[in-house]
């Protein structure tokens with residue numbers, strides 16, 4: 001028994017699943033880890049890299065005897081992945097996941113596995129890379145993992161899941177799923193949508209060549225291109241699954257953008273200056289609060 005579990009099954013062996021496997025193997029070597037991915041090449045690579053102790057040939061084989069199953073697949077694949085496992089799950093296995101939005105995942109997993117304890121989680125840690133070569137053991141170190149227990153969830157199970165994430169180096173926060181989805185809509189999902197938009201806008205300009213975009217891309221635009229290189233399947237699913245909160249934040253963003261657009265048009269320098277002063281203060285307070293994260297990430301090798 002390690003951190004309250006004896007065998008953890010990881011379904012989906014890409015960036016998240018692979019990082020969890022590596023982090024658990026490093027932090028809790030006595031814990032048995034198994035994994036499964038529907039893609040055969042990913043399974044082969046996962047075995048080569050030792051992402052989990054045993055790579056199974058089927059979802060059923062991976063989850064048999066596991067007391068914790070973590071779904072690490074795109075949001076749109078959660079229900080199908082759970083269906084593949086359903087018949088082989090131990091009745092007392094705890095079900096969790098790492099999806100970037102939480103209300104829809106809880107519904108999807110709950111509809112397929114109505115008799116299981118389900119405690120969703122979201123490690124707010126990732127990169128623009130995906131697949132079995134993208135994972136690394138230190139991904140969660142010093143980063144938040146938001147756990148969204150449903151009402152009436154068994155507190156002992158929540159504590160065991162929290163302890164597991166803490167063993168991987170994460171800082172755990174408990175949150176209501178709907179609140180999580182609103183917070184992440186503005187801090188993560190909308191920024192990705194903006195990045196996808198601006199990189200597309202730059203590449204569509206007829207009078208500016210592709211090579212000029214690359215050659216003169218200043219720091220800000222380069223950051224946008226990194227984010228806009230994120231996995232298309234994953235992000236399509238994020239926007240479709242967190243539709244309500246994303247559309248609400250997008251509406252607010254559009255109104256604020258229109259106000260700045262007007263300030264530029266009418267030459268209202270004071271409004272622009274005041275706005276930029278306020279946002280600079282927000283950045284500075286993030287940096288102050290994030291010292292520990294910056295240090296935890298220093299020297300990290302994501303290759």
Ligand SMILES: NC(=O)C1=CN([C@@H]2O[C@H](COP(=O)(O)OP(=O)(O)OC[C@H]3O[C@@H](n4cnc5c(N)ncnc54)[C@H](O)[C@@H]3O)[C@@H](O)[C@H]2O)C=CC1
Nearest residue numbers: 012014015016038072073075077081099100126127130131
């Ligand atoms: N990429 C990131 O930075 C972060 C992603 N997440 C969440 O983690 C989840 C996984 O994302 P990544 O690991 O980045 O994606 P990934 O693309 O690296 O890995 C997903 C894996 O799931 C496999 N898969 C798809 N359907 C399956 C099924 N039915 N059964 C078994 N395997 C299946 C794919 O073959 C793939 O290998 C997503 O729900 C995403 O929202 C959460 C935090 C950060």
Ligand SMILES: O=C(O)C(=O)Cc1ccc(O)cc1
Nearest residue numbers: 100123124125126127128188
């Ligand atoms: O690479 C980045 O900048 C990210 O924002 C990573 C990320 C992507 C999705 C999440 O749900 C959490 C973190």
